[in-house]
Amino acid sequence: MKKGIITKSAFKKLSSGHPWLSASDIVDRKILPPRAGAFLLGQHWWLYSPESFLKLRRLGPSLAGWMYTPRFNTLSNADQFQSYFGNWLLCHFKETLQKKMKLQNLDEEDLCLRWIFSENDFVPGLIVDIFGDKVVAQINTAPIELFWVNIQKILARAYHEVVGKEPTIKELRNSSVRKKEGLEIIVPETEPEPMILRWNGLIWQMSPGGSQKTGSYFDQRENHNRTKQIALERKYKTAWDLCAYQGGFGLHLAKAGVKVTAVDQSETALEAANKNLSLNSIPEENFVTQKADVFTWLRHKVESKSKVDLIILDPPSFVKSRTEINAATRGYKELNALALQCLNPGGLLVTCVCSHHLTPKLFESVLKDAAAIAKTKVKVLERHGPSPDHAPAPHFTEGNYLQAYYLVTS
Numbered sequence: 001m002k003k004g005i006i007t008k009s010a011f012k013k014l015s016s017g018h019p020w021l022s023a024s025d026i027v028d029r030k031i032l033p034p035r036a037g038a039f040l041l042g043q044h045w046w047l048y049s050p051e052s053f054l055k056l057r058r059l060g061p062s063l064a065g066w067m068y069t070p071r072f073n074t075l076s077n078a079d080q081f082q083s084y085f086g087n088w089l090l091c092h093f094k095e096t097l098q099k100k101m102k103l104q105n106l107d108e109e110d111l112c113l114r115w116i117f118s119e120n121d122f123v124p125g126l127i128v129d130i131f132g133d134k135v136v137a138q139i140n141t142a143p144i145e146l147f148w149v150n151i152q153k154i155l156a157r158a159y160h161e162v163v164g165k166e167p168t169i170k171e172l173r174n175s176s177v178r179k180k181e182g183l184e185i186i187v188p189e190t191e192p193e194p195m196i197l198r199w200n201g202l203i204w205q206m207s208p209g210g211s212q213k214t215g216s217y218f219d220q221r222e223n224h225n226r227t228k229q230i231a232l233e234r235k236y237k238t239a240w241d242l243c244a245y246q247g248g249f250g251l252h253l254a255k256a257g258v259k260v261t262a263v264d265q266s267e268t269a270l271e272a273a274n275k276n277l278s279l280n281s282i283p284e285e286n287f288v289t290q291k292a293d294v295f296t297w298l299r300h301k302v303e304s305k306s307k308v309d310l311i312i313l314d315p316p317s318f319v320k321s322r323t324e325i326n327a328a329t330r331g332y333k334e335l336n337a338l339a340l341q342c343l344n345p346g347g348l349l350v351t352c353v354c355s356h357h358l359t360p361k362l363f364e365s366v367l368k369d370a371a372a373i374a375k376t377k378v379k380v381l382e383r384h385g386p387s388p389d390h391a392p393a394p395h396f397t398e399g400n401y402l403q404a405y406y407l408v409t410s
């Protein structure tokens with residue numbers, strides 16, 4: 001890349017494969033086009049957001065052979081976008097879907113997965129989740145919005161060519177990141193029609209386009225399974241699924257015979273969990289739901305000296321920006337300390353954090369402090385990230401957001 005257009009530190013960052021250029025990375029901002037679009041800079045095409053501090057996000061992997069030097073260096077027109085990127089996007093969407101289905105051994109019947117995970121899948125600003133024949137796309141940036149009509153058609157064709165069916169594509173414009181892009185945030189007025197799919201062998205009610213994520217936490221698929229396996233191996237009898245949403249962890253355990261209490265503050269989520277309970281003919285006494293604030297609920301359990309074999313702690317992200325790290329750390333520490341005080345000897349805490357701001361190093365120090373507060377000795381039995389469909393790209397640490405630590409008490 002020509003020197004002088006971007007700063008030296010930005011050059012270093014790009015050389016490591018990072019896909020972002022912010023306003024402060026660009027020395028000569030006069031080169032930037034007036035409108036959102038795609039922009040050729042150096043060897044790569046970028047998606048350009050004029051209103052955002054994050055100006056350029058690289059489209060495609062860093063050493064892509066598919067790029068060629070065009071006559072124009074900026075492109076804000078849908079037809080041009082189609083002729084430059086249409087073929088590449090179609091192949092990329094198809095390949096990504098085929099690879100992910102294979103990686104997770106998914107067939108048509110349990111086709112629930114994250115298809116496109118923004119920068120991690122080289123299409124920044126676009127999140128696409130598949131719920132059977134419903135495809136939910138979250139449009140998060142100005143250039144994706146600009147080219148959406150084309151992208152939507154390419155997605156539909158790619159899905160059809162891989163799965164052999166016409167999908168219904170639902171658009172979501174509800175993410176708070178749209179504000180930074182100068183885009184309107186549109187919150188759906190009604191909850192979506194639920195649909196029944198298969199999830200790790202269970203029958204599952206999903207809400208494509210629902211109020212949390214795009215409707216489901218597909219990123220926890222492997223952790224749901226692994227937690228159940230360990231519970232069986234270690235012959236656990238009782239579990240608390242805290243921040244349970246639609247019962248992802250708890251119902252896997254209840255199906256395996258563990259007596260579970262599932263806690264969440266969302267009534268709608270717990271209703272769906274109970275629906276999932278009956279869909280799977282799990283005995284009702286194996287799965288009890290309680291609507292509560294997890295902090296208050298756990299404090300009562302500590303006060304009443306309640307004990308359990310297994311606790312899953314999967315709260316929402318307490319930290320959306322770096323400025324919130326200290327407050328968030330205090331929250332995670334308190335929750336984990338409370339949970340550890342309630343475990344039987346030899347019990348397991350599966351504790352999750354979903355924010356890239358809380359690095360593994362920082363989270364481990366939170367857990368060390370929590371164990372000291374709880375006066376408990378713990379060992380890290382296992383450590384996992386998200387399911388493979390959410391795998392972070394190595395060059396993009398911001399995409400490495402989900403950590404699950406499996407702590408066993410002695």
Ligand SMILES: C[S@@+](CC[C@H](N)C(=O)[O-])C[C@H]1O[C@@H](n2cnc3c(N)ncnc32)[C@H](O)[C@@H]1O
Pocket residue numbers: 212217220243244245246247248249263264265266269292293294295314315316354
């Ligand atoms: C990351 S999601 C949990 C996903 C779920 N464990 C799964 O595997 O599908 C976080 C959940 O925490 C719930 N939640 C948020 N704040 C809470 C609070 N203070 N007390 C209880 N639940 C809370 C949300 O309603 C949401 O369902």
